[in-house]
Amino acid sequence: MSGQSSAGPTYTKAAHGFTQDMPPKGGYANVPYKRNLPVRGVSGAVIMGTTALICSYGFYKMGQANIEKRELEREKKWSRIWLLPLLQAEMDRDIYRREQAALAREKIIMSDVPGWEAGKSVYNTQRYVPKQIVVM
Amino acid sequence: MAAPGVFKDRTYSDPNPLPSSVPAVDELGTTSAPLKSASFFIGQYCKPVNDDFMLCKQENQDPAHCLKEGRKVTRCAAELISKLRENCLKEFDAHWQCLENNNQYFHACRKVEKELNSCVFTKLNLTKSIPGTPEGMQQIHEKKNPLFGPLTK
Secondary structure, eight states: OTTOOTTOOOEEEOTTSOEEEOOOTTOOOOOOOSOOOOOOSSOHHHHHHHHHHHHHHHHHHHHHHHHHHHHHHHHHHHHHHHHHHHHHHHHHHHHHHHHHHHHHHHHHHTTTSTTOOTTOOSSSOSSOOOOSOOOO | OOOTTOOTTSOOOOOOOOOTTSOOOOOOOOOHHHHHHHHHHHHHHTHHHHHHHHHHHHHOOOGGGGHHHHHHHHHHHHHHHHHHHHHHHHHHHHHHHHHHHTTTOGGGGHHHHHHHHHHHHHHHOOOOOOTTOOTTOOOGGGOSSOSSOOSOO
C-alpha cells in the first residue's frame, strides 16, 4: 500500500461496533499510471539526418573514385594500344621466320612425293590463316 | 583449350634464322616496365610509322605482308628508347623501376612520372596525353589530389 501516509490509518467507530477501514488523511497518493519515458539523446530525425549525410558523402566520394578509376583504366588501355604495333611487328617477324623454316623442312621431307605442293594451304581462301600445327 | 598440335612439355623454339632476303633489325629487347613507361612517348613519336603498320595489317593479316613496315616500327621505337636514355636516363630509370615495384600501376608512380614527363618535354618536346579524356576534365596524370595514390606511404 504505497498510498498510506506516515500518520497511519484513521479509524472511526461505527454504530455496529466494527471499525471502518478508511483512506489515509488527505487521500491516497496518485497512482503513477502514465508512461514515464524521459528524452534520452538526440531525436530520431537527427540520427537519420546524420546517417543520410554521412552516406551521401560516402557515395559522392565513391562516384569521384569511379570517375578516376575509369580514367586510370583508359590510361592503361592507351599505353597498351601505343605498344601494340611494336609488339605485333616483333611477333610477325618471329612467325615469318618459323613459317619459312617449316616450309623449307616440308620441301625436303616431301621432295620424293610427286605432285606435292609444299606450303599449299588446306583452305580454299586467299586470306591468311594462322598455322594450327607447329613442328618442334 | 590449346590449339590442336600444341605440346606444352616442350619449349616453342626454332633455331632457324630469318631468310637472308629479309633485312636484319635488332629486336628491342626492352622489358615490360620500361616499355610501359615509354609507351605514351612511343605512341606520339612513332605515330606515322605505327599507323602505317596497322593499316598494312588491316589490309592483310599475313606476317609476310608487313615485314618492311614492321622493321620501321621497331627501329623507331629503338630510336626513341635510346633518345630517352641519352637525355633522361635518371628519370626514366626511376619511373620504370617504380612501375616494376608497384604492380605496374601508373597511379602509384605519379611523382617520378611528373619528373620524367617534364624532362622529356624539355629535351625531346614530347608530351604525354591520353586520348578520349572527357571534355573539360583534367588528364588523369596531371590531377592535383588523386584519390588513388602510391600503394605504400
